[in-house]
Amino acid sequence: MTLHATNRLITAFTALMLWLPAGAIAAGCGSPATAISQVQGHQESSPLAGKKVTVEGIITLDSRHRGGFRGFYLQQADGETDNNPATSEGLFVYTNRTTAKAGRRVRVSGKVKEFHGLTELTDIRQVLDCGKARLPEPVTVRLPWPGNHPPEHLENMRVAVAGSLTVIDNYQLARYGELTLASAPQSIPTDILDPGPEAIELRQHQQKHRLLLDDNQGVRNPDPTPWPTPSLSANNTVRAGDTVSALDGVLDFRFDAWRLQPITAPRFHKDNRRPEAPERAPQTSLRLVALNLENYFNGDGQGSGFPTPRGAETSSQFAKQSRRLVAALTLPDPDVIAVTELENDGHGKHSALATLAQAMGDHWRYVISDEDAGNDAIQTGLLYRADRVAPVGPAKRLVTGPFNRLGRRPLAQVFRPLEHGRSVRIIVPHLKSKACRGASDSNRDQGDGQGCYNHRRTTAARALVRWASELPQPQGLAGTLITGDLNSYTREEPLQVLYQAGYTSMVHHFHPCTATGCPHHTYRYRGRHGSLDYALASPALAPRVTGAWSWTANADEPRALGYRNAAQTPEDFPWRSSDHNPVITDLAL
Incomplete structure (x- = not known):
């Protein structure tokens, strides 16, 4: 027989082998077998599910190693496919049999199964090594x-x-x-x-x-x-x-x-390299940094009391968290810092707020209000450099309306740079999160993309606007800046309430969004980025804002580099010090 005739016979035999019924009897390598494309079929589920079949193909990837998926990926050789782009030529073989490895042709008999959407061959009765083979082209x-x-x-x-x-x-x-x-x-x-x-x-x-x-x-x-x-x-x-x-x-x-x-x-x-903290804009007389601390809890404040209800699980972990937060907060060289997710344990010398101020250095002080911070496990806070700015008048908390009983009460304080005459009022809110636990009635997820508790956040935003307009207006006040975690994205209702009251998101003012996205963000959730944290200037203050940014120090980094994980990081490592990015605002007062 000529070589040409032999090749034609092999081709005809191969075609016959591929299209034999699903119950083709297992035999030696090269014997008739069921085509993998026939096992896969045209739909999401295999038409042969539950049937016993014998297939023959090439192992493209082995996953039978320790910790693997307990099987291997099998694919029809390039010359044996059905040439139908609607059917897959690959199959996962679930087995602990160790016969053959990637780059080998094998013959396998087993039962077709759909496993959570994956078509696989299981209950393997035989795996024959048919020799070395070239991997299918991708x-x-x-x-x-x-x-x-x-x-x-x-x-x-x-x-x-x-x-x-x-x-x-x-x-x-x-x-x-x-x-x-x-x-x-x-x-x-x-x-x-x-x-x-x-x-x-x-x-x-x-x-x-x-x-x-x-x-x-x-x-x-x-x-x-x-x-x-x-x-x-x-x-x-x-x-x-x-x-x-x-x-x-x-x-x-x-x-x-x-x-x-x-x-x-x-x-x-590395297309998204770690950026330096933004430099101060020209004519800036006060720089404010706002950051969600991702649950800053200091135990009993004396080195014990761990694990805490949230945050650090050990004293050494807390020390690491503190050092890294201090690095992230000080690198932008702020005059005032607004924080959220701070342990609500008062203002005494052993409080989390006092511990943070002490870790910041000799020049740092913190604001104390006469009103209670509320009944939540966390509170908002303000810290300032006493060698650069001074508080004007008493601090205030919003304790009426929706904040009559609920925690996370917004904190307000007027500050004046020591070398300038005008002052600015800074209000730090932290609105309810989108987590659905306990949500009922209008606070349930309404299916419009805003998540749970949007009604509560919107009501809180209205109360915040009213309160800001009713606070005393000391002489020389340039305006109000609302900065903190609003747990609402840019086009959601709580932000619309603030926009309609005349407040402007200064990060978005300096870095406008397009139809496909915004150049700045403060948070990532399940692969999507957006802003939950803001610097919102009143109409009078907006012209005095010289720059505003979100500094991508945290949200873009893997969680594995956080203080609670095993990855080794330098003591003054600012990256992934929290899960939110800081918002930085420069003012010319």
Whole structure:
């Protein structure tokens, strides 16, 4: 028989082998088998689920190592596919059998199963090593997914992402070894759109067009943390906004998300480098920094009392938290600091507020009000440099209306720079979070993108506006600045109340948003960025604001670099000192 005739016979036999019924009998390598594309089918679920089949293909990626997914990814050889782009040529084989490895052709018999959306072969009866084979060529893919459809037709297949993708979430990096990627940064919808159907539609669109870079492991807290290569450290970080290229691996579906399990090492690009704290704007006479401290609790204030209800679990952990917060707060060189998520344990010498002021240095003092801070575990606070500014008159807290019983009472104090005649009133609010625990009636999530307790936050914003207008107006007062954590994004109702009262978000004034996003943000949540923290100037004060920024020292950094995690960081490390970015405002008084 000629070589040409032999090749034709092999081709015909291969075609017959691929399209035999699902119950094809297991035999030696090269015997008739069920095509993997037939197992996958055209729909989300396999048409052969529950059936016993024998398939033959190439192991593209092995996950039978310790901590892996207890199986391997199998793909039809390039010359044996059905050439139908609607069906996948890949399959996950769930087995602890150790036969063969990546780059080997194997013959496998088992039962087809749908496991939480992943088509796999389980109850494996045989794995035959059929010899060395060339890996299938990767299919080139792009995000957003074409046609607004998830890539079910590529499940378990080798793919290569064209170009680079942007890291939009690193929150689970140390816990699960994963990064969330997208074609571009994703904004909180209500940061750029009014609450309602369009915002919900945008969120759904964003959620569909993501890809998780995984580490081919099914364990928590992988050691070392895999990304960026060789491992995460204080000076080898991956910030949200960085990009990743050379993404070549198996397209996997686990835990309700599409994932890339890499075959080759991806490349990381530091496109979002750590920025220096902004320099003071010209003519600035007072600089204010506002920061959510991410639960600053000092135990009993004497080195004991740990773990605390929130925040640090040990005294050494608290010492680390303090040093890093002090670094983040002092680098911008502020005159006044407004803080939220500070332990509500009074103003005595052992209070968290006193501890923070002492850690800041000799020149720092803190504001004390006669009114109680409220019944919440946390309070707002104000600190100031006594060698630069002086408080004018008594501090006040809002204790009426919605704050009659509830905690987190806003704090107000007038300050005057020592070398200038005019003063400014600073009000520090911290409105209710979006967490839904205990929400009822109008405070439930209304399905418009604003989350739970929006009614309560909106009512509080109205009370805040009324209170600010009723406070005494001392001679020489330039105006009022409301700065703190409003737990509301830019286009949500609480902010609209403040805008309608004449207040201007100064960060957004100096750095306007576009239709696709805002250049500054203070928080990240599940891969989306937006602003929860603001510097809102009254009409009289706005012309005296010389600059305003959110300094991306925290929210873009992985949680793994926080003070509670194992990553080693320098004592004066300001990055990820909190989960919110500081808001910095310069005033010319």
